[in-house]
Each structure stands twice: as structure tokens, then as C-alpha cells.
Amino acid sequence: MSNLTVVSAPGKVLLTGGYLILDRKYDGIVVGTSARFYTVIFSGKNGKMCVYSPQFVDGEWEYRVSWKSLKDVGIYSCELESTNPERHNSFVEITIKYSLSIISRRKNDQQFKEIVAKGLDIYIVGDNDFYSQREQLRKKNLPLTFSSLKSLEPFCKVHCTLKKVNKTGLGSSAALITSLVSALFVHFEIISNKITETTNNDRKLIHNIAQFCHCLAQGKVGSGFDVSAAIWGSHIYKRFSPNILKDVMDQTVDISILNNIIDPTSSIWDNQVTSFSLPLGFKLLLADIDAGSHTPSMVGKVLKWRKENADQANTIWDTLASHNTTISNNLRELTKNHEQDEELYLNAIKICESVKASEWALAAERNPNNNNIALFSATFNTFQKIRELLREMSELSQVPIEPPKQTKLLDACNEIPGIIMAGVPGAGGYDAIFCIGLGNTFSSQIEKLWDSWEEMSVGPLLSRESSKGYMIEQINNIPGLSGCLNL
Known part of the structure; x- marks a missing residue:
């Protein structure tokens, strides 16, 4: 395992800003997850690029690398030829091809050719939460619970091909591409292999390349919040202008041209990343609902409705944006309050974690000197207004953003003491929910509710919030990683 490189990148959950973040006028709160994708690279022996995803059936792709010399002296374009033409992985192929082409412009020519001539062995795996584990639990006769999920081995096999896997909506393709791009740039020593030495320009470079690769692989320029979460972890996100990539989307x-576009010192990138993490004592719980939605078609229908009903839609979107801003301002103020008076803040958590959110306003009146309680109450009420507007948008656009079955489940979650927010992440639909609660007592009650829910199958995920973006790792520090790769 010579020249071993390990880089991970997190998944994402969009708490506020669904649909709105497609427009640069608006922003949204995106949180990174503790579930991560890992790319492991070490020098090969046969001169080929060998990519392995051991969690999948037929999860192997092998490429011969060739180089097309461009008109500029010492500049090459990477070409990948699959040794098995019937087996393709466009996300991996596009990412390797363009990453190597850009690396070739930043690396000593001889050193670059020596590394490529040996080939690379690349392993890519994702934490279990990225894929539905329902079938695994059925085979083991285990219930769909937190404890059952914890009993599964890390990076467990999904017993199907990549095309047939059921995903949980945590942004697997963005996390995969980000971990692969960053691992290649670390392996070729374009950016430091020490996370403490990673500069902001390093992150911008990886961000720009990963956004390009992800958009090209998907065939369209999306909002980019999932890649942004994989780079920076939790933050308040405002998208980049889509026309930045218009000249390289084929x-x-x-x-x-691509090399100029992805330059981290370029002023053309106008995405905004504002520091954010959930306040202390806030805990994120996620669930996978066994009734998936097709996000691209939902987004297309909502945008069509907005175009045809501009005044009506923009009024709703502007009101939503105002409420979203209130949520982010409240949460950031709570973080400051904790820093300034920890005892007062923790006392507010203690009071509210044992009371339903609908009763926090009364608790705030009884504790006028603790404005944290009033902020908790205001945040809950504002998020309820956001849900009302999303339901209105559902009805007007005929798109199930928060469908009635989800509304019933989320309302039940809000009846549990300590829950401050319960909603559908991102574009909404039937396939996922999130709950955020205060303190530690609500988790077991939420699990009981989800386990007993009969209208839909609610499967918990183990992921929590992680404010960390991509990270350079030590393989022995990641439980189960070496074993999964048979290294």
C-alpha cells in the first residue's frame, strides 16, 4: 500500500431553502452529515486505473489511460478507455478524466507521468446510511431500529448493482465525487496531505472541480448545495451563477477553458458560504421513508408552476425566504448566547426538553430573564409557518412537497417534548424526514413513534449533523474501512 491516500466527504441535509436555492436571490441552511464517502488511493502495478466499489455487485471498473497532447506545450487531455466497454460509471470516469487533466497542468511533467505510468488503485465506499438497509435487516430478521442499524458491519454490502441500489437521499453522488477529486489532488500532492495545512483556495479549487464534474455527470447545472456541503460541511448556502459552467457542459x-474556469483565484465564482452549525444541545435525527419521490421531476413541475404564476409564486418564495432568514438568525443568536452565558443557555435547554414546543411560549413568560426560551419558541413557530407555505405551494403546483401523509407524521413528531423542528428536507416528497430536538430525552420517544407508525414505513438513519467538510483521514482510524477493502 505505497503512497496511501484517504479522503472523506460528508452527505447533506437541506433544512431550509428547498426550491428557493435554485435562484441566486435566496439562500438555505445545509448541514453536513456524519455519514461520509471515503476514497482510498494507492499506487498501482499494471499501469491502469482500477476503481473498486466493494459494496456493490460488479463494482469494479478498469481503464487504460492515454493522453492527447494539446496545442499548449506540456498540456495534455486525459482519455480513459474501459477494458470492459459494457460496464460504465460515468460519475467516476468524468471525475478521473478531468481531475487528471487539470492536475497535469499543476504537476511537474516527469513526476506526473511517473505516477500515471504505474497506474492507480482507487477504492470508493460510503457509510451505510447512504443506502437503504431495509433488505439487510429483513435477511437478519432484525427490526427497523437504531440498535439494529448499529449492529450491521460498517460499509456492508448491498447485494445489488450500483444502478439498482436504493439510496436514502443524503447526496451520495456529490459526496463520492468530492471525495474522489480531493483524494486525487492530495495523492498527486497538488494540495497538502495535512488537513491543518489545507488553505481556503485548496477548498475552492476542489469545490470548483467537483461542481463541474457533478454537473457534467448529471447532464445539467443543479443548485450545487450538495457538493458545497461535501466541501464545507454545515453552512448557509447561496448558489453560484449557472452560466459560469455554460462553456464546459459537454x-x-x-x-x-476549463482550467481558467476552475481557478480558485477567479472572481467569476459567486457562490456564498456563510459559517453555520446547529447550536449546542440541538440534535438532528433523520429517517428514510419507504415511499420514494423522483426529485428532478418534482423540481421541474415546481419551476414550471413558478414561471406560469410568477406573482403568486414570488410572493410565496419571498415570504418563505424571510422565514428562512429568521430561522438562521435565531439559531446563530442561540450559538452566541451559549458562548456568552453557558449556564443560562443550558438551563433553557433543561426547561424545554421536557415540554412540547407548543408550550414553550408559556415557559418563556414564566422565565422572562432567559431569552433563549423565547428564541426556541419563535424558531418552532417560524418553522411551522414555513411548513404551511410549503403545503400551500404543494397544492398550487400539484407537487407533493409536504404530502398529507408526511404532514400527519411530522405533526406527531412535534407532539414529542423537545422537538423544535420537524420537516421534509430539500425538495420534500415522500422519501425522508428530519427532526431536530433539544437535549437527549426526545430520541427514544421519536424512535418509538417511528417504529409504531403504520401509515408509512419509517426507517431511522444513524447520521447526525457534522459541521466538517472533506477531510484527509488515516485508514486505521476509520472502523471497518481496511476490512471492507481487504487491505
Whole structure:
């Protein structure tokens, strides 16, 4: 395992800003997850690029690498030829091809050719939460609970091909691409292999390349919040202008143009990343609902409705944006309050974790000197207004953003003491929910509720919030990683 490189990148949950973040006018709160994708790279022996995803059936892809010399002296375009033409992985192929082409412009020519000539062995795996584990638990006759999920081995096999896997909506493709891009740039020593030495420009470089690769692989320029979460972890996100990538969104990309576009010192990138994490004592719980939605078609229908009903839609979106801003301002103020008076803040948590959120306003009146309780109450009420507007948008656009079955489940979650927010993440639909609660007592009650819910199958995930973006790792510090890769 010579020149071993391990880089991980987190998944995402969009708490506020669903649909709105497609427009640069608006922002949203995105949190990173503790579930991460890992890319492990070490020098090969046969001169080929060998990619392994051991969690999948037929999870192997092998490529011969060739180089097309461009008009600029010492500039090359990477070409990948699959040794098995019937087996393709466009996300991996696009990412390796363009990452190596850009690396070739930043690496000593001889050193670069020596590394490529040996080939690379690349392993890519994702934490169990990225994929539905329902079938695994059925085979083991285990209930769909937190404790059952914890009993599964890390990076367990999904017993199907990549195309047939059921995902949980945590942004697996963005986390995969970000971990692969950053691992390649660390392996070729374009950026430091010490996370403490990673500069902001390093992160911007990886961000720009990962956004390009992800958009090209998907065939469209999306909002980019999932890649942004994989780079920076939790933050308040405002998207980049889509026209930044318009000249490189086809398979005949001019590497010179691409190299200028992804330059981290370029002023064309106008995405905004504002520091954010959930306040102390806030705990995120996620669930996978066994009734999936097709996000791209939902987004298309909502945008069509907005275009055809501009005044009506923009009024709703502006009101939603105002409420979203209130949520982010409240949460950031609570973080400051904790820093300034920890005892007062923790006392507010203690009072509210044992009371339903609908009763926090009364608790605030009884404790006028503790404004944290009033902030908890205001945050809950504002998020309820956000849900009302999303339901209104559902009805007007005929898109199930918060469908009635989800409304019933979320309302039941809000009846549990300590829950401050319960909603559908991102574009909404039937496939997931999130709950955020105060303190530690609500978790077991939420699990009981989800386990006993009969209208839909509610499967908990183990992920929690993680404010960390991509990270350079030590393989022995990641439980189960070496064993999964048979290293």
C-alpha cells in the first residue's frame, strides 16, 4: 500500500431553502452529515486505473489511460478507455478524466507521468446510511431500529448493482465525487496531505472541480448545495451563477477553458458560504421513508408552476425566504448566547426538553430573564409557518412537497417534548424526514413513534449533523474501512 491516500466527504441535509436555492436571490441552511464517502488511493502495478466499489455487485471498473497532447506545450487531455466497454460509471470516469487533466497542468511533467505510468488503485465506499438497509435487516430478521442499524458491519454490502441500489437521499453522488477529486489532488500532492495545512483556495479549487464534474455527470447545472456541503460541511448556502459552467457542459471540453474556469483565484465564482452549525444541545435525527419521490421531476413541475404564476409564486418564495432568514438568525443568536452565558443557555435547554414546543411560549413568560426560551419558541413557530407555505405551494403546483401523509407524521413528531423542528428536507416528497430536538430525552420517544407508525414505513438513519467538510483521514482510524477493502 505505497503512497496511501484517504479522503472523506460528508452527505447533506437541506433544512431550509428547498426550491428557493435554485435562484441566486435566496439562500438555505445545509448541514453536513456524519455519514461520509471515503476514497482510498494507492499506487498501482499494471499501469491502469482500477476503481473498486466493494459494496456493490460488479463494482469494479478498469481503464487504460492515454493522453492527447494539446496545442499548449506540456498540456495534455486525459482519455480513459474501459477494458470492459459494457460496464460504465460515468460519475467516476468524468471525475478521473478531468481531475487528471487539470492536475497535469499543476504537476511537474516527469513526476506526473511517473505516477500515471504505474497506474492507480482507487477504492470508493460510503457509510451505510447512504443506502437503504431495509433488505439487510429483513435477511437478519432484525427490526427497523437504531440498535439494529448499529449492529450491521460498517460499509456492508448491498447485494445489488450500483444502478439498482436504493439510496436514502443524503447526496451520495456529490459526496463520492468530492471525495474522489480531493483524494486525487492530495495523492498527486497538488494540495497538502495535512488537513491543518489545507488553505481556503485548496477548498475552492476542489469545490470548483467537483461542481463541474457533478454537473457534467448529471447532464445539467443543479443548485450545487450538495457538493458545497461535501466541501464545507454545515453552512448557509447561496448558489453560484449557472452560466459560469455554460462553456464546459459537454463532452468536448476545452481543458484550457476549463482550467481558467476552475481557478480558485477567479472572481467569476459567486457562490456564498456563510459559517453555520446547529447550536449546542440541538440534535438532528433523520429517517428514510419507504415511499420514494423522483426529485428532478418534482423540481421541474415546481419551476414550471413558478414561471406560469410568477406573482403568486414570488410572493410565496419571498415570504418563505424571510422565514428562512429568521430561522438562521435565531439559531446563530442561540450559538452566541451559549458562548456568552453557558449556564443560562443550558438551563433553557433543561426547561424545554421536557415540554412540547407548543408550550414553550408559556415557559418563556414564566422565565422572562432567559431569552433563549423565547428564541426556541419563535424558531418552532417560524418553522411551522414555513411548513404551511410549503403545503400551500404543494397544492398550487400539484407537487407533493409536504404530502398529507408526511404532514400527519411530522405533526406527531412535534407532539414529542423537545422537538423544535420537524420537516421534509430539500425538495420534500415522500422519501425522508428530519427532526431536530433539544437535549437527549426526545430520541427514544421519536424512535418509538417511528417504529409504531403504520401509515408509512419509517426507517431511522444513524447520521447526525457534522459541521466538517472533506477531510484527509488515516485508514486505521476509520472502523471497518481496511476490512471492507481487504487491505
